[in-house]
Amino acid sequence: LRQGAPEVIFGEGKSAGQIFTIVEKMAEKGSNVLVTRLAAEKAEPLLARFPDATYDTDARAFCLTQRPLEIATRGTVLVVCAGTSDLPVAREAAVTARMLGNPVEELVDVGVAGIHRLFARADKLREAAVVIVVAGMEGALPSVIGGLVAVPVIAVPTSVGYGAAFGGVAALLGMLNSCAGGVTVVNIDNGFGAAYAATRINRIIQP
Amino acid sequence: LRQGAPEVIFGEGKSAGQIFTIVEKMAEKGSNVLVTRLAAEKAEPLLARFPDATYDTDARAFCLTQRPLEIATRGTVLVVCAGTSDLPVAREAAVTARMLGNPVEELVDVGVAGIHRLFARADKLREAAVVIVVAGMEGALPSVIGGLVAVPVIAVPTSVGYGAAFGGVAALLGMLNSCAGGVTVVNIDNGFGAAYAATRINRIIQP
Amino acid sequence: LRQGAPEVIFGEGKSAGQIFTIVEKMAEKGSNVLVTRLAAEKAEPLLARFPDATYDTDARAFCLTQRPLEIATRGTVLVVCAGTSDLPVAREAAVTARMLGNPVEELVDVGVAGIHRLFARADKLREAAVVIVVAGMEGALPSVIGGLVAVPVIAVPTSVGYGAAFGGVAALLGMLNSCAGGVTVVNIDNGFGAAYAATRINRIIQP
Amino acid sequence: LRQGAPEVIFGEGKSAGQIFTIVEKMAEKGSNVLVTRLAAEKAEPLLARFPDATYDTDARAFCLTQRPLEIATRGTVLVVCAGTSDLPVAREAAVTARMLGNPVEELVDVGVAGIHRLFARADKLREAAVVIVVAGMEGALPSVIGGLVAVPVIAVPTSVGYGAAFGGVAALLGMLNSCAGGVTVVNIDNGFGAAYAATRINRIIQP
Amino acid sequence: LRQGAPEVIFGEGKSAGQIFTIVEKMAEKGSNVLVTRLAAEKAEPLLARFPDATYDTDARAFCLTQRPLEIATRGTVLVVCAGTSDLPVAREAAVTARMLGNPVEELVDVGVAGIHRLFARADKLREAAVVIVVAGMEGALPSVIGGLVAVPVIAVPTSVGYGAAFGGVAALLGMLNSCAGGVTVVNIDNGFGAAYAATRINRIIQP
Amino acid sequence: LRQGAPEVIFGEGKSAGQIFTIVEKMAEKGSNVLVTRLAAEKAEPLLARFPDATYDTDARAFCLTQRPLEIATRGTVLVVCAGTSDLPVAREAAVTARMLGNPVEELVDVGVAGIHRLFARADKLREAAVVIVVAGMEGALPSVIGGLVAVPVIAVPTSVGYGAAFGGVAALLGMLNSCAGGVTVVNIDNGFGAAYAATRINRIIQP
Amino acid sequence: LRQGAPEVIFGEGKSAGQIFTIVEKMAEKGSNVLVTRLAAEKAEPLLARFPDATYDTDARAFCLTQRPLEIATRGTVLVVCAGTSDLPVAREAAVTARMLGNPVEELVDVGVAGIHRLFARADKLREAAVVIVVAGMEGALPSVIGGLVAVPVIAVPTSVGYGAAFGGVAALLGMLNSCAGGVTVVNIDNGFGAAYAATRINRIIQP
Amino acid sequence: LRQGAPEVIFGEGKSAGQIFTIVEKMAEKGSNVLVTRLAAEKAEPLLARFPDATYDTDARAFCLTQRPLEIATRGTVLVVCAGTSDLPVAREAAVTARMLGNPVEELVDVGVAGIHRLFARADKLREAAVVIVVAGMEGALPSVIGGLVAVPVIAVPTSVGYGAAFGGVAALLGMLNSCAGGVTVVNIDNGFGAAYAATRINRIIQP
Ligand SMILES: Nc1ncnc2c1ncn2[C@@H]1O[C@H](COP(=O)(O)O)[C@@H](O)[C@H]1O
Ligand SMILES: Nc1ncnc2c1ncn2[C@@H]1O[C@H](COP(=O)(O)O)[C@@H](O)[C@H]1O
Ligand SMILES: Nc1ncnc2c1ncn2[C@@H]1O[C@H](COP(=O)(O)O)[C@@H](O)[C@H]1O
Ligand SMILES: Nc1ncnc2c1ncn2[C@@H]1O[C@H](COP(=O)(O)O)[C@@H](O)[C@H]1O
Ligand SMILES: [Mg+2]
Ligand SMILES: [Mg+2]
């Protein structure tokens, strides 16, 4: 994508050994490296090997930054979610967006059932260039936020919930049917994909 | 249920002739009569025969009130919906609730994407004894309202929408997963059932 | 909600440590505390720390009552279920309703296939101010009970069953299509939500 | 199957002309003929041509009986349904069962929401050799009846209902999950198939 | 049901201790006892306690026969399945049918893809009073057998298969749409229910 | 594809005028032309304009053959279906296969419930180079045929049926789960696609 | 949104009279007006009343431009689709994007099965600031295009197709699972929503 | 099928002991043996017993070749997949195709989002007699390949992906709706079935 854009590895379903080998090879080339969906125990050998790297427990993401990230963006990517259950997906989005060169802000604990908490932060909403809204259960938050801001809103349904939440389907359908303009949707739990799309939106295009 | 409670006929799938015969027989006994899901053209012979009866075009409901309704309720049933598409279901609820002896208030054009319009009417929300919230598409309105009031909220999903609205399924799932307490749900488009349940809630129970 | 209303924590997906910390902080403020969906082993440190608290094994719920509950209700909340498999959800509803300040009665082992057992308890059904009916498999019990009582019925589908029970979907659909008036529905296995809605219904509203 | 067993034609999706030709050919051979799912206007030329034949408006079935039916059955086939909406399917079952040589009884207007009406007819239930139970919406009736009788119960879900009835799926799932023993199920609206299976059950087998 | 009919316990989801207590209590009354869906390790204490009892490893069923079974049936219940994967469900049906007082025959390894093996056993098919057909994957066997016999066929879909088998849904739908007359269906994997219904069919009714 | 291979137009959703214009343009180039899913009334102007063209009423297909078809195939494409309801799809396959240069045989009225009719034609099955099997409802025919032949079988589910046939889904799932080797599947009602794939299989490849 | 941004009316389900009244009122205020999903016959009275307005037959959209549109965008919105069946949705997107002040380019007849046609237009793809990709059936086009461009891609599934297309569900799922980064999705057939989101992306934000 | 065609065992759900016994018996007869879906630890005793046999870790398949395979095929079976996640299914297809007597080529790491990698291998695509395309997530690869080759394409959806991938359903639907001619589909993850069908296609038929 741009200077310093990381190589990305999808950690799920790969063994600690496989991941170590891939990261090592990428690191040798001097690349920045992002591993998503990485279980804590698989991160340990990587952190031992690369002392400057970090591992985000919530996001379950490993970040190795060897080269400076080039920032040529329109503004801030704001990641919003309602509560602690949605946090892993929200933080996957935030960590990814940072590694892709965006300034990132986060807003947690703002749900539709206690909407005053959301309004108390309206300023933050209005300052963003792109908003990523992460929500499980009924997935109503993007509609409300889409009505409050004038910038693009990327909605990420999460698999949080039980029963008729159907592993994120209820939230996904809610978001696809959003009555607010400017809302687009990515796959269930796909914080990475939301951040990737937000980065394309947030790039300053040279005319 | 109580004094003056109407006999109710489900009009859909019955011929004009069948309905006329049933209503006539009920009217002879002196009963009040409510016909729901009644097409306008099937209402005509009934209105000709019972000049004091009324037909609500939005609700598609016929009401014949021969006996006074006994009002022994805790308060007002408030029916809320976001827009004109949900109006038929909202008005089926309102007309039914009135025929079942409840004082009824209506609040239309308050959706989640323009949430300030809802807040402007917060007083009305807080005065109700029961709130019926009718919403299609993402069905997010009951969660927001459930967070604003302290009384029971009955959510009615509507079949309004297209594509991934799946004939009301998206709204239904959203409502079942409401993160707000106090929200219960009825079948898609079932304004009648919501009003019936609201009436049971709104009744003053003799100790 | 009212005097003594508890702070509520959803225990599923949180570690024993996280829960301990949250409860401790709430307890310090003198609040009553209810933790639902709490595995037995996570309850142990809490019970050691708060010797007056209780843990209900069926409901998987922890209750700490530091302040007296204010009872200002219309009557009794009756929780009904068909058998031992549905018991955890039924008891989650009962424990929650009690913590929210309602007098609670329970009726177990009354299913539609042996309906005489239900009729033998008809008196109990008629004494309630609200009935919560918990049922898995075909979820037919709320329809039968809705036809026997004149008060609101809240139906809770459970994920009990196998094959075409589809984790509670069969029961959910049965309840949404109930041919009995006055029945409203909450999410699969959501005993807590049913009790919360019942509490709103059961409150005496000051005029 | 046996003496006098009719040739059966599925009328749906065939033109009046096609059906006329097929019936004519069968009639020439002296066979009894049953046409199911036959629209009234397509029945007219047949009734004109075969003055002794009958057409059942509810069942939408045409019956031509040229040979006596051999009755060698264990007892009566009882067809039960809750109301007028399910009547077409119930009568398709009844007409078919008669044409296949069974004594048939019918019981309508006995639903789960007004279960006392069902108990008032318990004698009739207990006299049957096989019971066919036809029900739409939540499809709970077979479970209740399965608990009252000791003979086989064949459950027929109907497409009656709206919204979350999903064209008979809710009733079908309810019946498949019946908690009562002895209940088996056929396809949605398949009154014919239920009668056919009942006939096999009701046959006296020569040892 | 009749002399010697067993008490039945559904073993799944109950602890070894719970089951032991229930069986003990029933055994004391002199009853026959059948426990279905019982894991092998939970059967061990029961077999130690009741040396005359048996445990069927395939069916995962425990049988204690203290009183003679009364046989008053029309004939044999034949249980058919295609292969070893469907065997547990087929044997649950067979063991249950025997405990309910039916002579039982079994026919395994006869599938639709090698249909000659089925035809080689056509005699056995024709001797049965009721046929239970157990099949997973496409569930086509009941249609073929329904066309070969004149007695009732009870179809049991199994959860055997992967991918688009959807845990037995493909087989269930196939059976509900059977183009052969006389086929009725029970829930996925419900060998018990099929045997129970077969027993009602197979009973000699006293006139 | 090869010499004389037709231009193909999907007729559904196009107006008579649009189709006429497209066919005219293709005809001018001397091409052969096939229009599928063409309503009879839209075929009329085409037949008037091209007197040598034909229209197959069952297949609802228009064929204009201006150039000789080159036949360089391994053998015959056999199209099999169970009955008259599946005929339109079967004939769409047959007509398309002929226009694509294959010798075609057809076998109708051979269903799984009367399997002897199928065996009576086993010779025909064994002579084919590819077999297309068209079936609705439970879609079991391809499994049976796949077990009888040694050549590729292409299964076409049809939307024939009602209730739990779900517009062809039951047949589709049955076919995808076929326990017979060598069966592959195309979309519901896609006779065209089956013939197209059969043609690729049936081509003689020049080494 | 900005200077000259139109008032938008969703035409489906509203009568010609209702739409006329709404448009008239908006026009009086001097606003630009866009009516989507408007049947041709309902557009006629509007075109008679507003001679400068236009009606796009493919998009089924009415546009009245009374005030100049303010163009302050990053670049061009490119709308891509595979063929004539997807054209109505593609043109709804294009017309909307124009009315919202974007320069718009269109690329039709570029599908995944003839991918060389797409590559022939790669230059056009690379010039866009945002790409809207409209596709029915398997909905694979956005993945391919997402891999060719570096700007945001908004995918619009259409209800085009039959059988297992399930009214756009197949395309929707394909797009949500896109293996290409930067793809976000809107509701089935929601050309309007895609254009609205594209406009937010394409706006030049004042720092 | 032909000389040397192996006996095939589906390893999933069978114990190491069961599999050992079956393989031993087959080996004694001198047959070639293929065991699919075999966990590595269950393969160990087999490899110890048959030192000439092989076990493919990716495919999870055991192959014992005692007799020479007869090769009488039209050409090469080419197995294509996008990446490492789909590899197990792709290799199951490749191993099976080899054991069934086909020359096999493999092409991995060619996905739709980086389509140039696919084009770089176009020669390989054009040399095959049959192409098996294995793809998860959106399952778009078969459409693209179907448009590039003139031979039959067998599409295998995989359960790779998360969220709205629904365990392979998204890929399955994409493939069934392929807009490219000549594509047929097998069950999710059914690499074996694809290879079996490919073998029937690839056989040289003796005239
Ligand atoms: N959490 C995630 N969710 C979805 N896609 C991801 C995620 N993380 C990485 N990816 C994608 O997966 C690719 C790497 O996959 P792999 O080669 O299997 O490691 C990356 O280039 C991303 O496009
Ligand atoms: N709009 C409605 N939706 C659902 N149920 C209704 C509706 N209107 C009436 N009903 C119910 O249908 C019953 C009458 O049905 P019927 O006897 O078919 O006219 C009433 O007693 C109500 O319980
Ligand atoms: N395998 C089975 N599948 C379905 N229902 C069963 C099965 N085994 C027993 N049952 C039913 O479950 C009842 C006992 O349930 P429980 O009281 O929970 O042990 C029996 O009376 C049967 O009706
Ligand atoms: N009955 C059919 N079912 C599926 N696809 C078809 C059918 N008839 C034609 N097609 C495909 O549709 C293409 C023509 O589509 P169109 O350009 O819209 O007329 C042909 O090249 C075929 O690939
Ligand atoms: Mg949420
Ligand atoms: Mg709405």
Ligand SMILES: [Mg+2]
């Ligand atoms: Mg139950």
Ligand SMILES: [Mg+2]
């Ligand atoms: Mg009913």
Ligand SMILES: [Mg+2]
């Ligand atoms: Mg099977």
Ligand SMILES: [Mg+2]
């Ligand atoms: Mg068929």
Ligand SMILES: [Mg+2]
């Ligand atoms: Mg397309």
Ligand SMILES: [Mg+2]
């Ligand atoms: Mg893939």
